[in-house]
Amino acid sequence: MSRHQGKPEERSFDGEELPLEFKLSRSKIMYIEDKSEGLEGDARIGRVYLSKSGKTLYYRGQQFQSLKGSGYKANYFEVESGNHFWISGPRKDQHDRLYGGNRGVVIDDDVYEEYIQSINT
Numbered sequence: 001m002s003r004h005q006g007k008p009e010e011r012s013f014d015g016e017e018l019p020l021e022f023k024l025s026r027s028k029i030m031y032i033e034d035k036s037e038g039l040e041g042d043a044r045i046g047r048v049y050l051s052k053s054g055k056t057l058y059y060r061g062q063q064f065q066s067l068k069g070s071g072y073k074a075n076y077f078e079v080e081s082g083n084h085f086w087i088s089g090p091r092k093d094q095h096d097r098l099y100g101g102n103r104g105v106v107i108d109d110d111v112y113e114e115y116i117q118s119i120n121t
Contacts, residue, residue, distance in 0.1 A: 026050045028089065029111050029118065031096040032059055035074040036083035039098055045090050045115055046108035057087060073098060092119045 030048040034041035049058040057064040057076065064076040064085060071077070074084035086098070094102040107115055 026052070029115050030057075030059075031086075031088050031090045031105070033086045033097070034083060035071075035086055036081075039073055043097065043105040044108060045096075045105060045111065047111050048087065090115065090119065094119065 027047050027049045029045060031043065031045050032048070033043040046059060050056070051058070055066065063079040064087060065079055067075055067077055067084070069075075071084050074086050076085045076087045077083065078085060088096075090096055096102055096105060
């Protein structure tokens with residue numbers, strides 16, 4: 001149980017079913033890049049859910065917490081594996097990767113239309 005209001009810990013979701021406290025209003029389309037293998041890793045653009053406090057991010061069954069400025073070219077770590085990630089809002093110019101460009105970045109199907117609309121406005 002969590003410390004707050006006797007609710008089960010948020011960590012128990014499997015990625016397909018989100019806890020009731022997750023709402024679309026507390027989600028954002030974000031750029032997520034795995035930095036565990038080096039400066040350029042697998043990258044996606046998808047819907048990330050924020051905890052009530054905004055300190056924890058959730059994406060596809062993974063839970064991320066801030067490195068609070070201590071990471072090298074990364075700003076979050078995945079809680080279970082400890083792998084480092086760069087998570088940020090997607091750029092309108094589509095140069096999301098550290099050294100520019102958007103080569104190899106996968107856009108999740110469920111956010112594709114919304115993402116394209118947001119970068120074209």
